Amino acid sequence: MGAGEGKEAIKRYIEDLRKKIHYHNYRYYVLDEPEISDVEYDRLFKDLEELEAKYPELITQDSPTQRVGAKPLEEFGTYEHSIPMLSLSSVTQESEVREFDERVRRALGSEEAIEYVVEPKIDGLAMELVYENGVFRAGSTRGDGKTGENITQNLRTIKTIPLRSLSDALPLPLLEVRGEVFMPVGKFKELNAELGKRGMKMFANPRNAAAGSVRQLDPRVTASRPLDFFTYGLGLVDGKEFSSHWEILDYLQKVGFKVSPLVRRFTAIEDVIKYHEEVQEGRDELDYEIDGIVVKVNSIAQQDRLGTISRSPRWAIAYKFPAREEFTRVKDIVVQVGRTGALTPVAVLVPVQIGGVTVRRATLHNEDELRRKDVRVGDTVVVERAGDVIPEVVSVIKSKRAGAEREFKMPDRCPVCGAEVLKEGPIVRCIGVSCTAQLKERINHFVSLRAMNIDGLGDKVIEQLVDRNKVSDAADLFFLTNRDLLKLERMGEKSARNILKALEKSKQTTFSRVIHALGIRHVGEHTASLLADNFSDMDALRSASYEYLVSIPEIGPEVAKSIILFFEQKGTKELLEKLERAGVWYEQKEKVAEDEEVLEGKTFVFTGRISMPREEAKSVVERLGGKEVSSVSKKTDYVVVGEDPGSKLAKAKKLGVKVINEQEFRAMVKA
Ligand code: IVH
Numbered sequence: 001m002g003a004g005e006g007k008e009a010i011k012r013y014i015e016d017l018r019k020k021i022h023y024h025n026y027r028y029y030v031l032d033e034p035e036i037s038d039v040e041y042d043r044l045f046k047d048l049e050e051l052e053a054k055y056p057e058l059i060t061q062d063s064p065t066q067r068v069g070a071k072p073l074e075e076f077g078t079y080e081h082s083i084p085m086l087s088l089s090s091v092t093q094e095s096e097v098r099e100f101d102e103r104v105r106r107a108l109g110s111e112e113a114i115e116y117v118v119e120p121k122i123d124g125l126a127m128e129l130v131y132e133n134g135v136f137r138a139g140s141t142r143g144d145g146k147t148g149e150n151i152t153q154n155l156r157t158i159k160t161i162p163l164r165s166l167s168d169a170l171p172l173p174l175l176e177v178r179g180e181v182f183m184p185v186g187k188f189k190e191l192n193a194e195l196g197k198r199g200m201k202m203f204a205n206p207r208n209a210a211a212g213s214v215r216q217l218d219p220r221v222t223a224s225r226p227l228d229f230f231t232y233g234l235g236l237v238d239g240k241e242f243s244s245h246w247e248i249l250d251y252l253q254k255v256g257f258k259v260s261p262l263v264r265r266f267t268a269i270e271d272v273i274k275y276h277e278e279v280q281e282g283r284d285e286l287d288y289e290i291d292g293i294v295v296k297v298n299s300i301a302q303q304d305r306l307g308t309i310s311r312s313p314r315w316a317i318a319y320k321f322p323a324r325e326e327f328t329r330v331k332d333i334v335v336q337v338g339r340t341g342a343l344t345p346v347a348v349l350v351p352v353q354i355g356g357v358t359v360r361r362a363t364l365h366n367e368d369e370l371r372r373k374d375v376r377v378g379d380t381v382v383v384e385r386a387g388d389v390i391p392e393v394v395s396v397i398k399s400k401r402a403g404a405e406r407e408f409k410m411p412d413r414c415p416v417c418g419a420e421v422l423k424e425g426p427i428v429r430c431i432g433v434s435c436t437a438q439l440k441e442r443i444n445h446f447v448s449l450r451a452m453n454i455d456g457l458g459d460k461v462i463e464q465l466v467d468r469n470k471v472s473d474a475a476d477l478f479f480l481t482n483r484d485l486l487k488l489e490r491m492g493e494k495s496a497r498n499i500l501k502a503l504e505k506s507k508q509t510t511f512s513r514v515i516h517a518l519g520i521r522h523v524g525e526h527t528a529s530l531l532a533d534n535f536s537d538m539d540a541l542r543s544a545s546y547e548y549l550v551s552i553p554e555i556g557p558e559v560a561k562s563i564i565l566f567f568e569q570k571g572t573k574e575l576l577e578k579l580e581r582a583g584v585w586y587e588q589k590e591k592v593a594e595d596e597e598v599l600e601g602k603t604f605v606f607t608g609r610i611s612m613p614r615e616e617a618k619s620v621v622e623r624l625g626g627k628e629v630s631s632v633s634k635k636t637d638y639v640v641v642g643e644d645p646g647s648k649l650a651k652a653k654k655l656g657v658k659v660i661n662e663q664e665f666r667a668m669v670k671a
Contacts, residue, residue: 010051014058017048021064022256026166029159030258062135062164070153072218079140079150081128082176082236086145086311088121088294090318094273097295100317101269104297107306107314113267115298117245118275120262121318122230123207123289124182125214127155130235134171134255135164141214145311154214155181157223165255176235177257183210184287187226202372204382204395206289228288231257244298265298272319277651280321281631284386292320325384325394326359328352333364333377333408335415337437339445340521341430343410343421345370347381347393354385357644362391367410368426374398376405433571439473440466442519446474449612449620449666450525451517452509455502456495458611464488473575474517478503478582511537511586514579520566522559525619530554531563538576542567599626599669603635607649608642610662620669632657640665 021044028034028041045064052059059066091097104114126142139155141148155161158181165171183191188206195202203209213225231252233245242248246265253259262279266272276293283290297303297315306314332348345364352359362383364370375381375393380400385391410428414421419432430438443462447454457477465471470484480503485496512532516525523531534552535541541563549560566572604621606614606628617640618628632639632651639652639659652659660668 007055010055011058014048014051014055017044017051018060018063020044021048022162022164023166025064025159026162026256030162030256064163067157067159067163068219068223069156070219072220073153075217076149076151076215078143079128079138079148081140081143081146081148084145084311085126085128085142085148085178085235086308086313088316088318089312090292090320092292092320092322097273097276097317097319098269100295101272104306104315108302112302114302115244115246116266116269116272117249117296117298118264118266118272119232119294119296120260120279120286120290121292121294121320122180122182122232122260123291124180124210124230125207127151127179127181127214127229128235129155129161129177129179131165131172131175131177133173134175136162149215151214153219154216154222155229157219158227158229160229160258162256172237172239174236174238175255176237177231177252178233178235179229179231179257181210181214181227181229182206182288183213183225183227185289186287191226205384229258230260230288232259232294243300245296245300245303246298276319276321278631281648281651283321285630290321292318294318322355324355324386325382326352326354327380327397328359328383330375330377330379330381330393333370333375335411337414337416337430337435337441339438339441339519341414341432341435341438343414343428343430345408345410347375347383349381349383352383354383354391356646357385359383359385359391362393364393366426367428370408370410376401376407378402378405433569434472436466439471443471443474443477445519446517447477447506448616449669450616451513451519452506453513453670454499454506455666456499457502461488461491461499473571473578475575475578475582475584478507478579478584507582507584509584509586511535514538514584514586515541518566518575521562523563527555527559542576599624602626602637604628604665605630605632605636605639605648605652605657606642607639608645610640610642610665617665624669638665638668 021041024034024036024041024044034041048063049065052063052065091100105112108114128140128142128148129136130138136156137152138150139152139161140150143149156163165175183206185206188203188209191209192202203212209225210227213222213227216222216225232249234242234248234252240251242251249259249263264275266275272293272295279290279293295317297306303313303315308314329350330347331350334346334348336344336346338344345367347362347364349360349362362381364373364375373393373396375396380397382394382397383391384394410421412421413419414430414432414435414437416437417430417432417435419430419435421428422431423429432438440459440462443457443466444459446452447457447462454477465477465480465484465488468487470480471477480500482496482500485491485499486493510532512525512529515523515531516528530552531541535544544563546560546564549555549563550557599621602621602625604626606617610617621628626637629636632648632655634655634657636652636655636657639648639657640662641649641659642662649659
């Protein structure tokens, strides 16, 4: 065997390794169904790296080792698209989608059968990838549609963008693939947390994070960012004809691209509308942001006949979801004091409708967040309300500033009780022992379902009781009289009686619930039950040593310290004595056995605000054998509606699903 032949054999061997690695990349990143272990994959990769180090002349651009090869650029070059990248006209109303369907049918003639392909509208950035003979050659942004930026070296670093088409498909001389680069939501949150920790600028949303990451001049930075790519169409193609969009997606998937699993085909526009609703209901479960669906005429011949007007095709439309973000103005910034004394800055807004709900306040989280976003009184801001989470100020439109905006300074004393505040990391906390804001929150917690479970004591009642000095701690509730209650605003005989009854009933409870109700920092329901398992009664818990506490599995130093601190506090002893005097009497274990399965097999959907945290409601349902799901379907047993319910209520009514309110729900879970 001559030297040349040996080299040929090595070349073939290297080629074979590359093929294998490309294939396993595809299984892992695109399909999420790896066939080999990480260790086996790493071994293949390392073999290839070693061979390439030995024979650098055999390195090719499409080798899997070459994703992050290039050096940082001074600036991006431009890239001219061979076929303009169009945009979509978009609608939000059902009637407008029907009109789109009518226009299409009118243009094609009423006799003709029409099929639509529906895809999610990914909220990312449009890209074009050019493959020559199956090898990735260039990648660019959409730009103005005609000319974009050449960001080839950054796009190469994205693992779901194949460096070459899969080997068993015949490569085409030219294939221009179009799609969307995005950042998965979970990864976006991790990235932001990491940037925050390092004191670096964070991104407002996954789309901005994707945009900022894909336009880095140093491809190593892009490579370190969790970007992903979904394809949804083609540019210029040489060597193959397609007769339908569906066929295009099928082909793209076969040659190694990621196509959304949510893609569907429909013939009736009614079904498209139904699917829009279904996708909207499920959008929060997706790990990427979508802002609607895209409806495309499937047949390419029909697409060609329909053509394009200005810069959007007549054969496709974006059917968007109602916006979750709106602009509004910050009227004021106030501070809320929570149960643990944390001071949260809150923006008071000019009321604005977002997704069918009026938003008047939005959280600014903490001082660091407020500074980072530089929110000032008078600013025009973007407010986001996603699903059931608390509305949040996302960003400030600084160009709208007129000069009169006022910066906000966190108070150095508690705005409610005037006590000093202490800064713990980004959190500012009131250390006042008799702060009424904290007291109200503590009592709210004390009476809540998973704690003492006292019905009828809503936050309005608690607020009045505290403000009128009728209670100075949670135990005082048990000494309230009918007369005390009747003096409150909007309190009838019946409600007062019910409250007294509920108070009486709650006295017989479990040790673990009492511990939880005390509201010791870092002691949630789970830790409370651990403590109840390890101590016979409150006296034992009160005198527990730090050493003993940390010896309990799952109890760490921070929790232990917090427990000790709680029992050292002046008010605690008095509180416990009062509870005892009131006759609060607990058993070691909760009798759950008999009601354990009452919700067996039942599914619940929650919509709107209820007075207990969503997580809590969910765990009650689960503990009783039921299941909480996020979207309403015919299979849903109950939809629990709180204040300001969303579209789920309408859907429940439409499907004839039983709708109950919070009280009915509470009654049910207590059964
Ligand atoms: S099709 C001719 N399909 O939405 C059709 N676009 O204004 C052109 N987008 O720039 C695009 N998901 O960035 C299409 N499934 C999808 C899409 C999608 C997101 C974006 C894309 C485009 C914009 C349309």
